[in-house]
Amino acid sequence: MKTTLPGSRALTTRLISAAFVAFSAPQLAACAVESSDAADPTELPAPGAVDVVRPLTLSERARVPEKEPGFVAAVLEDHELVITHDGSMPPFAAGDVLGGTQGGGYLARVVSVRALDATRVALETTPAPLTEFITEGHFHVHYDAREYARAIDDHLARARELGAEDGEQIASAAEALKIASGASMKLLDLSSASLPASCGVTAHGTAALDVTAELSPALDLEVHIGPRGKLNPVPELKQLRLVASGQLDVSARLHGAGTVTGSCAVDLLELAGGALSVPLPTLTFWVGPVPVVVTTDVVPRAKADLGLSFTAAEVEAEAQATAEIEAGVDYRNGKWSTIWEPSGSASGSASIGAPGQITASGKVSAGAELRARLYGIVGPNVGLEAYARVTAETAPPYCSYGARIDGGVRAYAEAVAGVSVGPLDLTLARLDLVDLELLHFDGPHASGQLRDAPECDVEP
Numbered sequence: 001m002k003t004t005l006p007g008s009r010a011l012t013t014r015l016i017s018a019a020f021v022a023f024s025a026p027q028l029a030a031c032a033v034e035s036s037d038a039a040d041p042t043e044l045p046a047p048g049a050v051d052v053v054r055p056l057t058l059s060e061r062a063r064v065p066e067k068e069p070g071f072v073a074a075v076l077e078d079h080e081l082v083i084t085h086d087g088s089m090p091p092f093a094a095g096d097v098l099g100g101t102q103g104g105g106y107l108a109r110v111v112s113v114r115a116l117d118a119t120r121v122a123l124e125t126t127p128a129p130l131t132e133f134i135t136e137g138h139f140h141v142h143y144d145a146r147e148y149a150r151a152i153d154d155h156l157a158r159a160r161e162l163g164a165e166d167g168e169q170i171a172s173a174a175e176a177l178k179i180a181s182g183a184s185m186k187l188l189d190l191s192s193a194s195l196p197a198s199c200g201v202t203a204h205g206t207a208a209l210d211v212t213a214e215l216s217p218a219l220d221l222e223v224h225i226g227p228r229g230k231l232n233p234v235p236e237l238k239q240l241r242l243v244a245s246g247q248l249d250v251s252a253r254l255h256g257a258g259t260v261t262g263s264c265a266v267d268l269l270e271l272a273g274g275a276l277s278v279p280l281p282t283l284t285f286w287v288g289p290v291p292v293v294v295t296t297d298v299v300p301r302a303k304a305d306l307g308l309s310f311t312a313a314e315v316e317a318e319a320q321a322t323a324e325i326e327a328g329v330d331y332r333n334g335k336w337s338t339i340w341e342p343s344g345s346a347s348g349s350a351s352i353g354a355p356g357q358i359t360a361s362g363k364v365s366a367g368a369e370l371r372a373r374l375y376g377i378v379g380p381n382v383g384l385e386a387y388a389r390v391t392a393e394t395a396p397p398y399c400s401y402g403a404r405i406d407g408g409v410r411a412y413a414e415a416v417a418g419v420s421v422g423p424l425d426l427t428l429a430r431l432d433l434v435d436l437e438l439l440h441f442d443g444p445h446a447s448g449q450l451r452d453a454p455e456c457d458v459e460p
Helices: 007-011 145-161 167-181 423-428
Strands: 003-005 022-024 049-058 071-077 080-085 097-100 106-117 120-127 134-144 185-194 201-229 232-267 282-287 290-332 335-340 343-352 359-374 381-394 400-414 434-449
Touching (some): 049 282, 049 290, 097 290, 134 145, 134 282, 134 290, 145 201, 185 290, 185 359, 201 290, 201 359, 232 359, 232 381, 290 400, 290 434, 343 381, 343 400, 343 434
Parallel strands (some): 022 282
Antiparallel strands (some): 003 071, 071 080, 080 120, 106 120, 134 201, 232 290, 290 335, 290 359, 359 381, 381 400, 400 434
């Protein structure tokens, strides 16, 4: 797959679609952006913000092609970067370390140089360690989908007040941008999905499930690079902190009728026809002459564990769980630690339409794995998951039923070997899957009358 960067103009707002947004940031506090344009009400706000704690310093061999005179375009392929120039660009050499915003950001060392013609050069590359590009600096990138959606609304309101031209076009682009920003990202929307025979459903019964799961994600990435010591100027990674947070809502409704007996585990994404990863907006900033690019894929996860047993009856049960989650990892001075601050609540109800020996239980778990990458290569994975569970049952003499609702939240962190390169790869490869502590929270209890008979008046 090829992507092309048409010169420095590609650093302004890029094409907006409802599925993906990628464009460079405007002027931000403590972040230098090379643009002389005045504020334009037609230019929508860019996602995220960067806080520069210490200015970034490039290494002697570091180069940013798109900032150099003579640069025209770049095409990024696997292990190759093709640069188009006007003939005045300084030549490249093996050992140069290149960084840029193309293709979600790249960080690569030149292995060999091959001239294609007078204005094009093909560079064979290999991934480069972060410390070969940046020798010193400390920055923090923040993105909050809900904050971004509010910023878009505020911008649109100001544009209307100013009577900006092409107002309808701006409003349409703003709405697409809000959808792509993931302010309330639909991870799953399953309506009246019939359960398979493996759940005990026969010709004499039916069972269906409604499930929705939404995530309002936020992301914080902090990177600190500095010399190893006062007498040792060799750069090293001092800190890499990634925190995924936000609100996760899971709702499930189970409806059964007739005769159903069985238990099963269901992949809800497969039942819904599959789900692909969803990209958050690419966060692109210029900190002085240094590009900082963070890409994040959100990969949904969803499953259900069900147990049903009833004959000639009708059962309906539903549960909702809302979780506020902050989870992540912090690499500091050669050691990993985990970050885990969850909270949540659960609600729900149940009803059974006929007396008899009946049990119905359903646990629906849904969430997402956030894969954040600095320059497309550096970064661990953080998974967030919440569950909602309801259990309804009867007991002899089957005069009434009772139901329990509860919920919970879990998270995990891992760093896949080979995701990053250089000295950092050796560190990340040692971070095996870490399951963060499960938080459980109780919801309400529910009950209802099934029949009225003398034996039902007897106290248990």
